[in-house]
Structure formats: C-alpha cells, structure tokens
Amino acid sequence: MLPMRPELLKGHLDALLLAVLETGPQHGYAVIEALRTSSDGALDLPTGTVYPALHRLERAGLIASDWETVGGRRRRAYHLTASGHAALGEQRVIWDQFSTAVTAVLGRRPWAATV
Amino acid sequence: MGGHRVTPHVTTHAQMRVDAYLGDLARLMPGPRRRRARILAELRDGLDQAIADHKTDGRTEDQAVDSAIDHFGTPQAVADAFTGELVTAYGRHTIAWYIATGPLVGIWWLLLLQPHPWRAGLVALLTAIPVLPLIAVAIVTAAGTFATTGRLIRWLPEASPVRALTATIAVVALALAGDLTVIMLYVRSGAPMRALAIPAIGASLIRIACSVVILRHATLMRRDRTRLNPEPGGTGRHDAHR
Numbered sequence: 132m133l134p135m136r137p138e139l140l141k142g143h144l145d146a147l148l149l150a151v152l153e154t155g156p157q158h159g160y161a162v163i164e165a166l167r168t169s170s171d172g173a174l175d176l177p178t179g180t181v182y183p184a185l186h187r188l189e190r191a192g193l194i195a196s197d198w199e200t201v202g203g204r205r206r207r208a209y210h211l212t213a214s215g216h217a218a219l220g221e222q223r224v225i226w227d228q229f230s231t232a233v234t235a236v237l238g239r240r241p242w243a244a245t246v
Numbered sequence: 247m248g249g250h251r252v253t254p255h256v257t258t259h260a261q262m263r264v265d266a267y268l269g270d271l272a273r274l275m276p277g278p279r280r281r282r283a284r285i286l287a288e289l290r291d292g293l294d295q296a297i298a299d300h301k302t303d304g305r306t307e308d309q310a311v312d313s314a315i316d317h318f319g320t321p322q323a324v325a326d327a328f329t330g331e332l333v334t335a336y337g338r339h340t341i342a343w344y345i346a347t348g349p350l351v352g353i354w355w356l357l358l359l360q361p362h363p364w365r366a367g368l369v370a371l372l373t374a375i376p377v378l379p380l381i382a383v384a385i386v387t388a389a390g391t392f393a394t395t396g397r398l399i400r401w402l403p404e405a406s407p408v409r410a411l412t413a414t415i416a417v418v419a420l421a422l423a424g425d426l427t428v429i430m431l432y433v434r435s436g437a438p439m440r441a442l443a444i445p446a447i448g449a450s451l452i453r454i455a456c457s458v459v460i461l462r463h464a465t466l467m468r469r470d471r472t473r474l475n476p477e478p479g480g481t482g483r484h485d486a487h488r
Contacts, residue, residue, distance in 0.1 A: 160292035164299075178292065178318040179327030182285070186331045192397035207288045218400060 140174070144184050145193070146222035147174065149215055152194060156210040159185055185209055193218050260311050264293055267315055274325035276467055277332030278339050285328060293318060330407040333467055334395050337407075337414035340460055341388045344421055351453055352381070354446035355428055376431065377424040384420035387413050408468065415464045422457040425450040 140147065151157065151165045163181050166174040188194045193215035196207050211219070268286050275282050293314050300310035318324060361370040372378055391413040394405035405413070429450055432443065 158291065158295075159288055160295045163292075178289070179324050182288065182292075183327050183331045186285075186328075190331070190334070190396060191399050193400070204291050204294055205287050206291045207284070214397075214400065 140176075143226070144176075144180070145188060146219065146226060148181070148184055148188060149193060149211060149219040149222065152209055152211050152215070153219060156197075156208040158206050158208050162209070188215070257307060260297065260307050263311050263315070264290065264297075267293070267318075267321060270321035271325055274321055275328055275332060276470075277329075277336045281332060281335050285332075289318070289324070333407040334405075334410045336464075336467070337391060337410040338395055340414050340464070341391055341417055344384070344417055345388060347453065348381075348385075348421070351425070351446075351449040354442060354449055358440065358442040358446050359428075359432070375428070377428045380420050380424045380427070384417050384424070387420070388417050391417070411464060411468050415461065415468065418457050418460050418464065422454060422461065425454045425457070 147166060148162060151162050151169070157165065159178075159182050162185065163176060163178070166176055166181070185194065185196075189196055189209070192212060194209045195212050196209045199206050199208060268290055271289070272282065272286055275285070296314035296317060297307075297310045300313045301307060305313065319327075355375065359374045361374040391405060391410055394402050395410050429447055432447070
C-alpha cells in the first residue's frame with residue numbers, strides 16, 4: 132500500500148496514537164512501527180510528526196511517560212492515562228460518524244452518461 | 247548534547263554519525279535545556295532501535311545508519327517539528343516561574359506600601375499600590391495561557407505556540423513594567439527609607455534583570471515565526487550525515 136501523506140491525517144493523528152498505546156506502553160519508535168505495520172505500510176509517519184504529537188498528548192494529560200533503562204539505553208515509554216482512554220472512546224465515536232458521512236458522499240457514483 | 251551517549255551494538259564510526267546528527271539537532275532546537283536533553287535521549291533510543299532493526303533486515307551498518315537517519319529526517323526538519331512543543335514548554339516554564347516568585351516579590355511591597363488600617367477598601371489599596379491592575383492583568387493572562395496549553399485543552403481551544411509565546415512575553419513585560427513603576431513611585435514619593443524597602447527593591451531588581459533576559463530570549467524566538475509554523479508532516483528526509 133502506498134504511504135499516506137501526514138497532512139491527510141490532520142485531526143486524526145491523536146486518535147491513532149492513542150489507539151496504538153491502548154494495547155500497552157510503547158516507546159516512540161515502536162509507536163511509529165506499530166502504525167506502519169498495522170496499516171500495511173500506509174501510515175509510515177516520520178519522526179517529526181509522531182514524537183512531537185506524543186509530547187503534545189502528554190501535555191494534554193492523555194498519555195504519560197516513564198523512563199527506563201533497556202539494554203544500556205535510556206528509553207521513554209508512553210502509556211494511556213484514564214483521560215486518554217476516555218478520549219479514545221470519544222474519538223472512536225467521532226470517527227465512526229465522520230467515516231460514515233464521508234463514505235456516504237464519496238461512495239455515490241453517478242450513472243454512466245448516455246449519449 | 248546529543249542526549250545520553252550510549253549507542254550499544256554499533257561501531258565507533260556509526261556512533262560518531264549518530265552523535266553528529268544529534269549534535270546538529272541539539273544546536274537547532276530552542277527552548278528549555280532539560281526538555282531538549284530528554285528529547286535528544288529519546289531520539290537516540292529511536293535511532294538505535296531503527297539501526298538495530300535495519301541490521302536485522304540484513305543491511306550493513308553504514309546502510310542501517312543511512313536508512314535510520316533518512317527516516318528520521320534532516321536535523322533542521324526535526325528541530326522545526328519540535329519547535330512548537332519546545333516553545334510552548336518554554337512559555338509554561340516561564341509563566342510558572344513568575345507565578346512561583348511573584349508572591350516572594352509582592353509580599354515585601356505589600357508590607358511596605360499597605361494603606362493605614364483605617365483606610366480600608368479597594369480604592370485605598372489601589373492608591374497605595376497603583377501597579378495592582380498590571381499585576382491582575384498579568385495573572386489573568388498567565389492563567390489563560392496555562393489553561394489553553396495544558397490539560398484543559400481537551401475542552402478549551404488550544405493556544406498555538408505563537409500565541410502562548412506572545413502571552414508569555416506579555417506576562418514578563420507586565421511584571422517588568424510593574425517592578426519599574428513601583429520602584430520609581432516609591433523613590434519619587436520622598437517617603438523615608440524603611441528597612442522593608444531593601445528586600446522589596448532588591449527582589450524587584452533581581453526580577454527586572456531576569457525579565458530583561460527572558461524578554462530578549464522570547465522576542466528572538468518569536469521573531470523566527472516560520473519555525474513556529476512548520477509545514478505539517480514536513481520531514482526533509484534526505485541523505486545527510488553519510
């Protein structure tokens with residue numbers, strides 16, 4: 132699948148990151164990889180998009196992070212907070228409504244014109 | 247600089263390339279030093295993991311480093327992407343500092359300039375300490391900035407980094423104006439110098455010096471507005487640091 136341009140995700144990146152972290156704590160690079168693999172390569176987002184977005188979610192209190200040492204490396208692992216779980220639920224409802232509406236419009240195809 | 251200098255399982259050459267990349271990034275990022283150090287440590291871990299993954303996929307170490315750095319983007323692009331968060335963090339730290347130290351300065355002036363007990367009321371207080379409206383505006387601006395850049399952004403409209411920085415500059419400028427005004431009014435009042443005046447004026451002079459430095463930093467950051475509004479998702483992936 133072709134990679135998607137990051138600007139297409141505007142407004143939905145927060146929900147995607149929260150969804151990736153729903154399964155358990157992950158570090159930044161693992162989040163990028165999880166997005167890529169779970170979307171068959173369509174969501175191959177760059178560092179400059181994902182890391183600052185994670186920091187913003189932490190500032191908003193939707194995720195929290197802990198530093199740990201793994202194999203001699205300092206690693207920052209993110210996890211969802213209670214507010215993050217609630218926000219993800221809200222985002223799923225919004226996405227369902229949004230995708231239903233967009234599919235209803237884009238899915239309509241005009242009949243082939245007769246000459 | 248360059249975060250926590252540990253990149254295990256790679257040669258010195260690869261380590262030097264990662265260090266050079268993170269060093270360039272460190273020079274380009276604005277904002278609080280401790281925050282930048284944490285970002286660099288986090289990115290180093292991500293780069294290390296990416297290099298390890300590429301090596302597992304069968305690439306040589308040089309190719310693995312190339313791919314990892316290419317995927318992360320140019321130092322300029324990554325620094326630009328973090329600028330908004332760093333500037334917002336800078337604004338919040340600065341405002342927190344003024345909120346924390348404000349009472350330490352204000353208490354001395356309140357003790358020094360408080361109206362006589364028999365002259366109670368807001369008018370008497372404003373007459374005795376005419377900078378109070380400035381302080382009130384600064385407090386409201388600070389509270390608003392904190393609310394629209396922190397946990398309340400789930401419910402409130404989020405302040406952009408430019409707006410947060412502008413509000414920070416306003417808070418610092420108001421504190422500076424307040425300190426200068428209150429010292430000038432006290433000195434020009436011709437009132438006999440009391441012992442309380444020494445800590446009051448001293449505390450204000452220290453804050454004036456800090457305010458001047460902070461204003462200079464914040465104004466320079468704000469001047470570079472293009473970095474505060476980077477292209478969404480722009481990464482500048484390329485083959486730097488090979």
